[in-house]
Amino acid sequence: MEDLPGIVITGASGRMGQMLINTVVDSDKAKLVGAVEREGHAWVGQDVGVAMGGAALGVTVTDKPLEAFAKAQAVIDFTAPAATIEFSKLAAQARAVHVIGTTGMTDDEIAQLEPASYHAVIVRAGNMSLGVNLLTQLTKKVAAALDEDFDIEVIEAHHHHKVDAPSGTALMLGEAAAEGRGVNLADVRDSGRDGITGARKRGDIGFTAIRGGDIVGEHDVLFAAAGERIVLRHLATDRAIFARGALKAALWGQDKMPGQYDMVDVLGL
Ligand SMILES: NC(=O)C1=CN([C@@H]2O[C@H](COP(=O)(O)OP(=O)(O)OC[C@H]3O[C@@H](n4cnc5c(N)ncnc54)[C@H](OP(=O)(O)O)[C@@H]3O)[C@@H](O)[C@H]2O)C=CC1
Numbered sequence: 465m466e467d468l469p470g471i472v473i474t475g476a477s478g479r480m481g482q483m484l485i486n487t488v489v490d491s492d493k494a495k496l497v498g499a500v501e502r503e504g505h506a507w508v509g510q511d512v513g514v515a516m517g518g519a520a521l522g523v524t525v526t527d528k529p530l531e532a533f534a535k536a537q538a539v540i541d542f543t544a545p546a547a548t549i550e551f552s553k554l555a556a557q558a559r560a561v562h563v564i565g566t567t568g569m570t571d572d573e574i575a576q577l578e579p580a581s582y583h584a585v586i587v588r589a590g591n592m593s594l595g596v597n598l599l600t601q602l603t604k605k606v607a608a609a610l611d612e613d614f615d616i617e618v619i620e621a622h623h624h625h626k627v628d629a630p631s632g633t634a635l636m637l638g639e640a641a642a643e644g645r646g647v648n649l650a651d652v653r654d655s656g657r658d659g660i661t662g663a664r665k666r667g668d669i670g671f672t673a674i675r676g677g678d679i680v681g682e683h684d685v686l687f688a689a690a691g692e693r694i695v696l697r698h699l700a701t702d703r704a705i706f707a708r709g710a711l712k713a714a715l716w717g718q719d720k721m722p723g724q725y726d727m728v729d730v731l732g733l
């Protein structure tokens with residue numbers, strides 16, 4: 465137990481935070497050594513297991529991330545863009561692997577992770593599941609095989625608490641489709657149609673976001689042409705798939721050189 469890599473979970477009280485804590489505690493490959501919440505959060509100072517409504521886990525929730533990271537080999541972070549940028553600096557100081565699941569980051573925010581990646585391993589993906597990362601590879605292949613007679617649309621659905629759109633996964637799939645087609649997504653992206661939009665522009669990649677209830681995460685990549693349609697689909701029914709992928713990334717990163725990686729690297733796809 466002593467030699468197992470120690471993991472800190474940030475955003476411990478969140479939907480993913482709690483799922484990650486359970487996943488690490490249940491694993492025989494890693495141990496939970498820290499749980500971080502922001503200053504003033506009701507959980508700070510409590511045992512994280514008790515705060516989650518279960519048995520004590522011997523880990524007290526802290527609002528001092530650097531102190532927690534210094535005792536860890538990896539930080540798993542599914543929070544919010546501003547928090548993730550700050551955590552990247554602290555994880556780099558602690559030389560801990562930083563696994564980032566946070567979505568909704570702008571290009572400028574993503575660029576702010578770069579200095580940390582000179583000192584520590586960062587694994588970042590908008591979706592940590594095996595299924596979605598496999599789907600990105602399939603999307604790239606299908607997009608490369610078809611011409612612009614096939615309109616590409618990415619349709620995603622999530623729970624009503626989600627704050628960003630299109631989802632990180634939808635953007636990963638859109639990037640994969642654009643790469644397959646040999647174009648830049650920024651040049652062909654069409655999100656948020658409303659009103660008199662005009663006809664669809666040939667070659668565009670469209671995005672539609674549905675929000676409702678407790679949907680964990682659903683993604684379709686539609687290739688629609690005259691007379692036929694191809695749909696590539698991933699349905700997530702349990703957040704455990706993201707937590708398992710994140711833990712795999714934390715362990716994979718232990719012997720890697722500093723730099724930025726994604727789940728395609730981790731899974732060897
Ligand atoms: N890559 C992947 O596979 C997946 C990514 N995600 C992404 O993970 C993120 C979190 O999702 P989810 O768990 O549903 O969201 P929640 O809102 O349930 O949890 C977010 C957690 O982060 C904490 N947090 C936010 N800002 C800060 C801050 N500045 N400092 C410290 N803690 C902070 C929140 O604390 P507080 O309550 O105090 O605000 C909360 O505990 C989202 O970006 C989501 O898209 C989700 C699932 C899978």
Ligand SMILES: O=C(O)C1=N[C@H](C(=O)O)C[C@H](O)C1
Pocket residue numbers: 567590591622626630631632633634680681682700
């Ligand atoms: O916020 C979520 O819940 C999810 N976010 C990720 C995304 O933005 O794609 C991954 C997953 O779909 C769940």
